[in-house]
Amino acid sequence: MLPTVHTLPDLARADPLASLNDAQREAACHGDGPLLVIAGAGSGKTMTLAARVARLVRDGADPNRLLLLTFSRRAAQEMQARVGALLRESLGLPPSAAAPQLPWAGTFHAIGARLLREQATRLGLSEDFSLLDRSDAEDLMGWVRERQGLAAREKRFPMKGTCLSIYSRAVNSRSPLGEVLRDAFPWCAAEADSLASLFRAYEQAKVDQQALDFDDLLLYWAEMMQEPALAAWLGERFTHVLVDEYQDTNRLQAAILLGLKPQGRGLTVVGDDAQAIYAFRAAEVRNILDFPGHFSPPASVLTLARNYRSTQPLLDAANAVIALAPERFTKALWTDSTGSERPRLVAVGDEMDQ
Numbered sequence: 001m002l003p004t005v006h007t008l009p010d011l012a013r014a015d016p017l018a019s020l021n022d023a024q025r026e027a028a029c030h031g032d033g034p035l036l037v038i039a040g041a042g043s044g045k046t047m048t049l050a051a052r053v054a055r056l057v058r059d060g061a062d063p064n065r066l067l068l069l070t071f072s073r074r075a076a077q078e079m080q081a082r083v084g085a086l087l088r089e090s091l092g093l094p095p096s097a098a099a100p101q102l103p104w105a106g107t108f109h110a111i112g113a114r115l116l117r118e119q120a121t122r123l124g125l126s127e128d129f130s131l132l133d134r135s136d137a138e139d140l141m142g143w144v145r146e147r148q149g150l151a152a153r154e155k156r157f158p159m160k161g162t163c164l165s166i167y168s169r170a171v172n173s174r175s176p177l178g179e180v181l182r183d184a185f186p187w188c189a190a191e192a193d194s195l196a197s198l199f200r201a202y203e204q205a206k207v208d209q210q211a212l213d214f215d216d217l218l219l220y221w222a223e224m225m226q227e228p229a230l231a232a233w234l235g236e237r238f239t240h241v242l243v244d245e246y247q248d249t250n251r252l253q254a255a256i257l258l259g260l261k262p263q264g265r266g267l268t269v270v271g272d273d274a275q276a277i278y279a280f281r282a283a284e285v286r287n288i289l290d291f292p293g294h295f296s297p298p299a300s301v302l303t304l305a306r307n308y309r310s311t312q313p314l315l316d317a318a319n320a321v322i323a324l325a326p327e328r329f330t331k332a333l334w335t336d337s338t339g340s341e342r343p344r345l346v347a348v349g350d351e352m353d354q
Contacts, residue, residue, distance in 0.1 A: 016054040016086040020047070027302045028052040034264025034299035036246075036291050038329045039272050041318070042309030046075075049244060049270050050082035056240055057083075057100055058090050067238040067260075068105040071245045076106045079244070104238065108253055112217035115224070115234070122230065123220055126210040137213040138164050144201045150194060158188050158195070167199050171215040172250040172282035184280070218252040225259025235260050246271035247288045248278050254287040264295040273329055274322045289327060303331045311339025 017025050024044055027037045028051040039045035057063055070076045084099035093099060104111065113131065120127045132140060142151075142160035150157040158166070166188065170180045177196055181189040188195065206212065212220070225231045241260055243249070246269035249257075261267040269291060276285040292298040307315055315333040322328065348354045 016051050016058065016090040020044075020051055021306055023302060023304050023306065024048040024051065027304070028055050030268070030300065030302070032240075032266050034261070034292075034295045035268045036288070036299050036301045037268065037270040037304060038301060038331060039270050039304045040307060040331055040333045041272065041275065042307040043304035043333075044306075044308060045244075045270055045272075045304060046078065047082065048304060049242060049268075050079055050086060052268065053079075053083045053102070053242060054086035054090060057087055061239060063100045063102050064104070065237065065239045066102055066104060067111070067241045068102055069108055069111060069241070069243045070105070071107060071248055073107060073110070075244060076110075080105055108221075108256070109214055109217045112221040112256075116212070116217065116220050119224060119230065122227075123224065125212075125220070128210065130209070130211045131217075132206075132211050132213040134164075134214070136211075140205055140209075140211075141167070141198075141202055144205050145198060148194075148198060148201060150198060157191060158185075162188070163195065163198060166195060167202065168215050169282050170199075171219055172252050173284070174251040174255070218250075218256065222252050222255045222259070225256055231259050235262075238266070240266040240268070243267075243269040244271070246291070247273055247276040247285060248281075248283045249287045250282045251284050251287070254284065258294060264299055267299075274325065274331075289329075301329065303329065305331045305333055307333045307335045310335060311337045311341075313339050313342045317343045 017028050020028060021044075024047070027035070027048050030052070037045070037048065039048070053066060053068065056066065068076070068079060070079060080102055083102060087093075088095070088097065088099040091099075106114075116123065116125065116129075117127065120129060138160050141164045145151050145157070145160055145163060162185070166177075166180060166185050169175075169184055170177050173180065177199070178189075178192055181192055181195075206216070224234070238260065241257065243257065248271070257267065257269070269288070271288050273285060273288050276283065276288070279285070292301055310318075310333075312335055315335060319332050322331075
């Protein structure tokens with residue numbers, strides 16, 4: 001009888017970091033200190049973050065204690081799929097086997113809702129609180145608006161949707177109402193006192209109905225982080241917290257993260273200050289610009305500058321525009337794809353022309 005021959009595993013396939021470039025690998029292999037990954041456009045950000053998660057799990061991290069925060073349900077699902085594929089390969093699992101799951105991967109709001117359900121009584125909430133979607137919240141705001149006689153005034157008062165937008169921006173930016181009106185809703189500035197009264201009544205109406213709106217999911221989570229014992233317990237519960245698209249976080253979300261990991265241990269955030277375009281949603285670019293300085297010693301900053309989507313002439317133009325920013329993280333996007341055609345600036349008359 002011939003001896004049994006055991007085929008050695010394909011080490012390239014077994015290594016979840018095998019396909020990464022040097023900068024991506026450095027990010028994936030970083031230790032437990034606070035880490036900021038500045039990921040230029042088209043630089044393989046999602047794969048790098050997935051590889052970091054897979055590396056942590058392969059090295060012994062408990063998937064149940066990893067908190068992965070994204071900005072859409074679709075992004076969370078994509079991250080789950082990529083991490084699962086990497087883990088399946090690195091652990092030598094057959095295609096039919098289920099890879100380790102990440103039960104705490106999701107959007108800030110979805111994770112906040114789960115935590116608030118768990119800790120409701122400690123926060124003075126009913127365990128059966130209802131969650132208002134945008135339409136429900138507008139309707140409640142409209143009902144309170146009518147109850148206060150604002151809808152029937154001779155001088156037109158902001159509509160319920162506008163009122164909710166003003167309220168939401170004040171909550172998420174943690175800014176005084178007067179400042180929000182001045183900067184984002186100047187046409188409503190004369191109604192500051194009436195709006196303040198309306199918002200107090202709206203908040204009481206939510207309490208009376210044991211209901212939370214989407215903004216409350218972040219607001220109450222941030223309040224949880226103000227309770228030292230609860231904040232310490234949550235910080236220990238999650239050994240690693242990883243955040244995607246950090247340039248799009250608002251002040252509430254930044255406060256939540258700093259409450260979870262005040263020393264930065266196990267905290268990784270990924271984003272690009274040059275792609276911060278959601279200030280109109282109360283996103284605060286200072287969150288990513290100031291991130292390293294929140295910790296002592298400062299957080300490590302790694303840059304992913306190799307681009308896999310564009311040609312070098314286009315990247316040269318992008319680099320020139322980015323360089324005009326008065327405050328930024330320095331990076332120069334580059335690619336192996338040289339190309340020959342220079343980008344053109346084209347003016348169009350309308351969307352159809354575009």
